[in-house]
Every structure is written in structure tokens, then in C-alpha cells.
Amino acid sequence: MQNNDDTRCGYVAIVGRPNVGKSTLLNHILGQKLSITSRRPQTTRHQVLGIKTEDGIQTIYVDTPGMHKEQKKAINRYMNRAATSALTGVDAIVFVVDRLKWNHEDQLVLDKLQHASCPVILAVNKVDRIEDKAELMPHLQELADKHDFKAIMPISAQHGHNLKELETMIEGMMPESIHFYPEDQVTDRSSRFMAAELVREKIMRQLGDELPYEMTVEIEEFKHEMRPKGPLLTISALILVERQGQKAIVIGDKGARLKTIGQEARKDMEHMFDAKVMLNLWVKVKGGWSDDDRALKSLGYDYSK
Known part of the structure; x- marks a missing residue:
């Protein structure tokens, strides 16, 4: 105690x-x-x-x-x-x-x-x-x-x-108090959230000024299983953009850009989660999501969290 x-x-x-x-x-x-x-x-x-x-x-x-x-x-x-x-x-x-x-x-x-x-x-x-x-x-x-x-x-x-x-x-400046979190906990955010953020980071770093802010990432699958060689995470991420032209930018010529985004995100995920990661990425057009309060909430943009 x-x-x-x-x-x-x-x-x-x-x-x-x-x-x-x-x-x-x-x-x-x-x-x-x-x-x-x-x-x-x-x-x-x-x-x-x-x-x-x-x-x-x-x-x-x-x-x-x-x-x-x-x-x-x-x-x-x-x-x-x-x-x-x-x-x-x-x-x-x-x-x-x-x-x-x-x-x-x-x-x-x-x-x-x-x-x-x-x-x-x-x-x-x-x-x-x-x-x-x-x-x-x-x-x-x-x-x-x-x-x-x-x-x-x-x-x-x-x-x-x-x-x-x-x-x-x-x-x-910290007041005398019991600790609010276990000693080994580093964040309040879930692994799914962190995975989505890592994919979004790689997109922003890859695309520079080419892609407006109308892009977000949603994790559709996050499956953990033990294999003989160690843990395996299967992660499926959906990249949402607002227009067809933005989708083409994210995918790149013959899928090259999306492949690079996936490789870089997977490398960071394996380091963060200490597991082998199989990462699947898709790009989908969802018009108007960034200016729709209901869509934002369904995508996890809830500042009360």
C-alpha cells in the first residue's frame, strides 16, 4: 500500500x-x-x-x-x-x-x-x-x-x-499523493490508438504539403496471437481521405507510396509493441468527415476521452 x-x-x-x-x-x-x-x-x-x-x-x-x-x-x-x-x-x-x-x-x-x-x-x-x-x-x-x-x-x-x-x-510542483497509474504504465491510450497514430505520422512525413488535413486513420482489426517464434500482431488500418485525388496521392505510382508508408509504420509498431507485425493498409474516400461532428466522434475524435 x-x-x-x-x-x-x-x-x-x-x-x-x-x-x-x-x-x-x-x-x-x-x-x-x-x-x-x-x-x-x-x-x-x-x-x-x-x-x-x-x-x-x-x-x-x-x-x-x-x-x-x-x-x-x-x-x-x-x-x-x-x-x-x-x-x-x-x-x-x-x-x-x-x-x-x-x-x-x-x-x-x-x-x-x-x-x-x-x-x-x-x-x-x-x-x-x-x-x-x-x-x-x-x-x-x-x-x-x-x-x-x-x-x-x-x-x-x-x-x-x-x-x-x-x-x-x-x-x-507535484503534490503529495498516491500514484494514479501503475509504475510501468506509460500512457492512457490503447494499442489500437497508437497503431493508428503511427500510420498517420508516416503519411504526414511522406506527403509533406501534398495532402491537406482531411486524412485520418481507423484501425479495423487488431489481433494478437502467440506463435512458436513469438507474438504476432495482425493490424488492418483504413486510411480515410475526402476526395478521389487524395486517394491517388496516398497510394502513389503503382502503390509505391502506400508500400513505403506501411513499411515504416510496421517497423515502428514492432518496436513499440515488441512483437512481429503484419500490417494491412487500405485507402477509402469518405467525403466531408473532417467537418462532420458525428463522423468525428465515430472516428474517435472525442476530447472528453
């Missing part, structure tokens, strides 16, 4: 506008891939919990979609609700910004944090990419004038710069 006199546990929301490195930060803190990443904004669409238990402290990180002003479609509104709802009931907030940049979407996030009831740490990410380091200190002072941050920390999520210091500060 745990005694909460010597254990700590709490929630930390990682927020920011799209493409500032929130998911990369979470993955580096956990020491493993959990949230998918790409160079495209709005890669993260869901809240994903990343759980780290170490030395009696359980820190539950909430990775969120990037907050953005454009809310033209239901999926954009969903992502903003998913990000905003993460601010409720957390013990600390890490607000991630990108180097020397500050735009209206950063301000949108800050406006949402004005009434936060917990400490807010500002993490200035990608500082390793700043060419003239002399520009950093004046910028940090400008940021300090915008809000009463608990701390402002220059970091590099990709290379691990200052992340230990960031973690130590966060851990100090």
Missing part, C-alpha cells in the same frame, strides 16, 4: 500553438516515442497522456493539439477544445514557444493562461537553432514582461538541452 507522505503525483499540461515542439518534448522526457511528430503544423490532434514514474514521483504529462485561430472545420474546433480542456485540473502548465518567434497564436494561448490557477513555466524551444545567441536575452526579457511566469527556460526538446532542469522544476 502506497503512503502518500512519501509519494507525489500530478498532472502537467504541455500547451502552445502548432508546430512548436510539444510532442518532441514529451517524447524526450519519457525517453520513448509516444506522441507522433512531423514538420507539419497540427500533427497532434488528440490529448495524449505520457506517464513518467521515477523516485516516488509520478508526473502525468498531457500533450495537446496546437491552439490556433482558424476554426473553419469541425476538426479544428475539436482540436482547440481538446487543448483548452487540458488546462483544467492540472498542477502545472508548460507553455512552449518557438525560439525568437511570437505571433497572434502564441498570444491566443497566453490569453487562455491568464486565469490559470497553477504555475506556468515558459519553455523557449529550439534555442539551438538561433544563429545569433545575443538576440536571446532581450527576447527572454520581452517574454517576461508578458506574464508572471514561474520560470522562463530556454530548451532544445530535440537535443535534450535543459530538459533535466525543466523536469526537476516540474517535479517540485
Whole structure:
């Protein structure tokens, strides 16, 4: 039985506008891939919990979609609700910004944090990419004038710069409590969810700007069986797009692109699930799904999860 006199546990929301490195930060803190990443904004669409238990402290990180002003479609509104709802009931907030940049979407996030009831740490990410380091200190002072941050920390999520210091500060904010999750649990998300996300990541990385955001992945089969040579997972994934032309882009010439997506996703799945994976991919046109609240919910876009 745990005694909460010597254990700590709490929630930390990682927020920011799209493409500032929130998911990369979470993955580096956990020491493993959990949230998918790409160079495209709005890669993260869901809240994903990343759980780290170490030395009696359980820190539950909430990775969120990037907050953005454009809310033209239901999926954009969903992502903003998913990000905003993460601010409720957390013990600390890490607000991630990108180097020397500050735009209206950063301000949108800050406006949402004005009434936060917990400490807010500002993490200035990608500082390793700043060419003239002399520009950093004046910028940090400008940021300090915008809000009463608990701390402002220059970091590099990709290379691990200052992340230990960031973690130590966060851990100090965690309240005394029993742990909410088993010590070896790393996320609240299912293996089916993780499989779908890995396929979506490979599509986004393969296609760059060729494919709009009207693409999602649905797992139709996830079968686990023991074989003499070890566990085998049979996974069937349906890639949904909105138009016929998008389907042709995903499949590629003579199926070459879809084959590459499958090979790369399977490799990551085998590493994540520690099993041999047989992955089957199909592409289907489902017009209008990204602007249909009912379709979004049936595809797992439910921010209350």
C-alpha cells in the first residue's frame, strides 16, 4: 500500500500553438516515442497522456493539439477544445514557444493562461537553432514582461538541452499523493490508438504539403496471437481521405507510396509493441468527415476521452 507522505503525483499540461515542439518534448522526457511528430503544423490532434514514474514521483504529462485561430472545420474546433480542456485540473502548465518567434497564436494561448490557477513555466524551444545567441536575452526579457511566469527556460526538446532542469522544476510542483497509474504504465491510450497514430505520422512525413488535413486513420482489426517464434500482431488500418485525388496521392505510382508508408509504420509498431507485425493498409474516400461532428466522434475524435 502506497503512503502518500512519501509519494507525489500530478498532472502537467504541455500547451502552445502548432508546430512548436510539444510532442518532441514529451517524447524526450519519457525517453520513448509516444506522441507522433512531423514538420507539419497540427500533427497532434488528440490529448495524449505520457506517464513518467521515477523516485516516488509520478508526473502525468498531457500533450495537446496546437491552439490556433482558424476554426473553419469541425476538426479544428475539436482540436482547440481538446487543448483548452487540458488546462483544467492540472498542477502545472508548460507553455512552449518557438525560439525568437511570437505571433497572434502564441498570444491566443497566453490569453487562455491568464486565469490559470497553477504555475506556468515558459519553455523557449529550439534555442539551438538561433544563429545569433545575443538576440536571446532581450527576447527572454520581452517574454517576461508578458506574464508572471514561474520560470522562463530556454530548451532544445530535440537535443535534450535543459530538459533535466525543466523536469526537476516540474517535479517540485507535484503534490503529495498516491500514484494514479501503475509504475510501468506509460500512457492512457490503447494499442489500437497508437497503431493508428503511427500510420498517420508516416503519411504526414511522406506527403509533406501534398495532402491537406482531411486524412485520418481507423484501425479495423487488431489481433494478437502467440506463435512458436513469438507474438504476432495482425493490424488492418483504413486510411480515410475526402476526395478521389487524395486517394491517388496516398497510394502513389503503382502503390509505391502506400508500400513505403506501411513499411515504416510496421517497423515502428514492432518496436513499440515488441512483437512481429503484419500490417494491412487500405485507402477509402469518405467525403466531408473532417467537418462532420458525428463522423468525428465515430472516428474517435472525442476530447472528453
